[in-house]
Amino acid sequence: MYVAFSKEPMRGIELPPMQALDGTVNSSNKTLKAGKPLFHEGDKAELVYQIVEGIMRTSKLQANGKRQIISFGYPGDIVGLSPDQVYHYECEAILDVKLRAIRKNAGTTRYENEPAICDLFLHHAAVEMANMQEHFMMLGCKSATEKIASFLLSLGERYGERVENNICFKLPMKRADIADFLGVTIETVSRTMTKFRKAGMIHLADAHTVCIVDMAALKISAEAE
Amino acid sequence: MYVAFSKEPMRGIELPPMQALDGTVNSSNKTLKAGKPLFHEGDKAELVYQIVEGIMRTSKLQANGKRQIISFGYPGDIVGLSPDQVYHYECEAILDVKLRAIRKNAGTTRYENEPAICDLFLHHAAVEMANMQEHFMMLGCKSATEKIASFLLSLGERYGERVENNICFKLPMKRADIADFLGVTIETVSRTMTKFRKAGMIHLADAHTVCIVDMAALKISAEAE
DNA sequence: CGCGCAGTTGAACCTAATCAATGGTGGTGG
């Protein structure tokens, strides 16, 4: 689910056979329009989902209105796992999404009797935790320039396609999402992207289409102290 | 394992019966002196541990030498879980610790055949992830003053004892650990603690013994925008 | 007694936030 630095391949194929949920036909699939919430922090945590198609964001809100984006969820990622009976974060669609409900939390959060699902979730959680640890480095140790360079590199590594020797990809999220993911302001994201563009490190066909032109320079920007 | 805001009680008692590991007597227990490492990032991940006594820290290092403390581990917490065959962070003792090795990762990271352990780890992981999400808020959304106030409050809530109407507790870690946990400098930690002290919000018997004198004021400092 | 480490305090600097204005784009309705 994490964007930052994961080398983990998508795992959508590894799911155990779909279960009938509540006996309701098709209750195990769901679609959601871009911008719509899947659940909110504090909602009763009934279902765990896997993203089949589209992109989501998970986030937490502070009392003062500030928001921290926890992760961007891509196909294969799992959202909604909770240690108790409520969700602990917001989850919204950034693009139109298709989801599979993997499991209904029928009054328990324990999985002793479902070893296949338990193992799937645990493995997913361990991957996610490793990625979250990378994200901590991002938030705690890096300058704004380093954060944005790292962010672009990680998206390029994972979702980029080679076009005429450049690595190109879409930035489906808004500048505000990137800002809240990296713990900087919208203005800083914008200024830094412009700086990279003017330095010839990236090319922006439009605000949401990035080509990494000078990978080496971008890597230096991502690690420079 | 997380310090920030978890309401989860200690879970040391919930462990399944101790397993014989490699047939070696007592190989399942371990002690470590303060300051000594349990494992390093990149080490082969053979064992998962539960802290029985003492306090640990887990951290990651950047190329430029900067360090991010991921968590402070207290008794009951689990360290060493990994999605693959290597540890992804450093783990060191802050005080002398006693550990139980819960499981040897004998060439696999999957737990389908051990539902009790899998469920234990998954539940722990879900708690930990919820706590990490709180830590993201800390790093991404809060000012230095808010970070340090929040940190003191969370320690007070969890480990504090009431002494003459104040909440008192030990800060076993160094200022540098707190700084690297919160993503600020040592000087900022020191200055902010002094500020709280001079404002009559806390009392410091020594640098590692805190009493929260004015809880309400500290809570305001932790949330003020 | 003196060394070394941890913590505190001070002063100058700098990065990124804030405040403010402008440019661009997509969608809606006249």
Next chain:
DNA sequence: CCACCACCATTGATTAGGTTCAACTGCGCG
């Protein structure tokens, strides 16, 4: 079909919070 509006992104000027560099203090231990 075009005009208008709302939202998003960019850019500029100023400010402030936190870092950096530096000096000093206090304590534990050989």
